[in-house]
Amino acid sequence: MARTLDRRPPPQAPPPRGLRKALLLVERAIKEPIWDCRMCGQCILHSTGLSCPMRCPKNLRNGPCGGVLQDGHCEVVPEMRCVWVQAWEGSRRLPLWRDHLRHIQGPTDWRLQETSSWENLLTGRDRRAPTGWTAGAPG
Amino acid sequence: MTAATARSGLHALLLEGEFVVTAELQTVDSADPSAVHELADLLRGKVDAVNCTDNSAARPHLASLAAAHLLTDRGVEPIMQLTCRDRNRLGLQADLLGAAALGVRNVVLMTGDDVSAGDHPEAKPIYDIDAIHLLRIARILRDEGRFLSGREVGVPPGFLIGAVENPFAPPLEFRPMRLGKKIEAGAEFVQTQICFDVDKLRLFMARCGELGLLDHVWILAGVFVARSARAARYLRDQVPGIDVPEEVIERMDSVPPDRQPDEGVRIALEVVDEVRRIPGISGIHLMSIRNETAIVRVVEEAGLLPRPTAVAAPVA
Numbered sequence: 494m495a496r497t498l499d500r501r502p503p504p505q506a507p508p509p510r511g512l513r514k515a516l517l518l519v520e521r522a523i524k525e526p527i528w529d530c531r532m533c534g535q536c537i538l539h540s541t542g543l544s545c546p547m548r549c550p551k552n553l554r555n556g557p558c559g560g561v562l563q564d565g566h567c568e569v570v571p572e573m574r575c576v577w578v579q580a581w582e583g584s585r586r587l588p589l590w591r592d593h594l595r596h597i598q599g600p601t602d603w604r605l606q607e608t609s610s611w612e613n614l615l616t617g618r619d620r621r622a623p624t625g626w627t628a629g630a631p632g
Numbered sequence: 633m634t635a636a637t638a639r640s641g642l643h644a645l646l647l648e649g650e651f652v653v654t655a656e657l658q659t660v661d662s663a664d665p666s667a668v669h670e671l672a673d674l675l676r677g678k679v680d681a682v683n684c685t686d687n688s689a690a691r692p693h694l695a696s697l698a699a700a701h702l703l704t705d706r707g708v709e710p711i712m713q714l715t716c717r718d719r720n721r722l723g724l725q726a727d728l729l730g731a732a733a734l735g736v737r738n739v740v741l742m743t744g745d746d747v748s749a750g751d752h753p754e755a756k757p758i759y760d761i762d763a764i765h766l767l768r769i770a771r772i773l774r775d776e777g778r779f780l781s782g783r784e785v786g787v788p789p790g791f792l793i794g795a796v797e798n799p800f801a802p803p804l805e806f807r808p809m810r811l812g813k814k815i816e817a818g819a820e821f822v823q824t825q826i827c828f829d830v831d832k833l834r835l836f837m838a839r840c841g842e843l844g845l846l847d848h849v850w851i852l853a854g855v856f857v858a859r860s861a862r863a864a865r866y867l868r869d870q871v872p873g874i875d876v877p878e879e880v881i882e883r884m885d886s887v888p889p890d891r892q893p894d895e896g897v898r899i900a901l902e903v904v905d906e907v908r909r910i911p912g913i914s915g916i917h918l919m920s921i922r923n924e925t926a927i928v929r930v931v932e933e934a935g936l937l938p939r940p941t942a943v944a945a946p947v948a
Contacts, residue, residue: 559798568872624782
């Protein structure tokens with residue numbers, strides 16, 4: 494157990510409350526209008542062609558489900574284009590992060606919902622995967 | 633790994649390089665085990681393993697775990713399906729462990745149809761984790777002997793881990809890469825969505841070959857046996873993600889209703905004949921809507937009987 498626990502970032506005091514609130518406000522103000530961000534607190538937008546995966550009604554963070562309609566729209570919300578069709582197209586336009594679509598994204602930490610992903614990035618909180626997940630990771 | 637140490641009968645056949653045949657068990661809406669036993673008797677010896685669906689089309693049915701267990705009672709090897717729609721990571725891990733304890737040696741893990749496609753559209757869909765997470769978690773459970781939390785299990789499950797993929801739904805270019813992710817996460821075999829458009833499957837397989845995936849996974853092509861033009865239309869209009877070309881509907885419509893079951897078998901046989909010749913296709917997965925006898929007919933008329941006997945695999 495200790496072997497895998499060591500891979501977690503050291504525990505850190507959370508940033509001051511004022512700073513956290515400010516980060517959350519600014520992040521929401523920018524990301525919601527542009528990307529329809531759902532504030533999951535563990536942002537992977539750059540790895541998904543700038544298409545927010547949390548807009549997917551199935552919360553898929555690793556690619557499209559098998560139910561995408563032939564016209565590329567969502568099976569659950571047929572008036573919406575599939576988030577992952579958009580992610581594929583968007584990723585083709587990204588020079589640096591184009592192949593990040595290939596990366597396996599870990600399970601969602603639902604405790605981070607409605608927190609700032611910027612704060613979680615700074616504290617390393619968004620990279621703290623369950624112990625079994627990191628132990629089983631390839632390579 | 634050799635056939636003698638295979639995880640399941642299906643695994644042994646795949647390791648031996650046999651062209652395998654699996655079929656989907658009809659959904660059962662009854663607390664009477666004989667409903668499953670009767671279906672098992674129809675399929676025993678005709679296919680290598682039988683999929684037990686998990687609330688297919690987002691409607692509740694007899695649990696896949698129970699159906700899988702009832703199949704083993706009747707000497708039919710089950711493939712238990714598990715979706716992320718109805719359970720969170722706790723429930724999924726509990727069922728994986730429980731299934732292994734009850735003798736299930738093959739699992740197929742998937743996201744699942746949304747509740748909006750079924751008869752309880754007001755239900756809360758779970759989707760705590762996605763299919764790729766579930767594949768990885770099954771692999772951690774089996775190979776590391778741990779839950780996702782890191783906590784150890786006594787005897788880990790020994791099942792063969794499968795996934796699904798839909799080479800016929802957009803974004804088509806993404807599909808091979810997604811299959812690659814599923815293999816990386818832990819999938820050892822894959823059953824595809826129903827194939828009518830064989831050209832699309834050929835393209836998909838060629839791309840998988842370019843990505844170097846075909847040496848790492850067994851791919852079973854999904855084939856549907858339609859009983860009527862109505863069944864083909866139902867697939868096209870009611871089941872999300874299935875590509876039913878207009879020609880298939882026209883062909884079914886072109887014969888009188890009493891001969892439509894024969895036409896459905898003929899179409900399925902043509903698809904089987906074509907997919908068998910695609911490099912990297914290791915078998916077929918037959919599906920129907922309440923049409924087991926037609927499934928058996930397809931296996932028979934495709935010259936796939938008798939089925940080879942698998943070397944008995946040790947109990948998990």
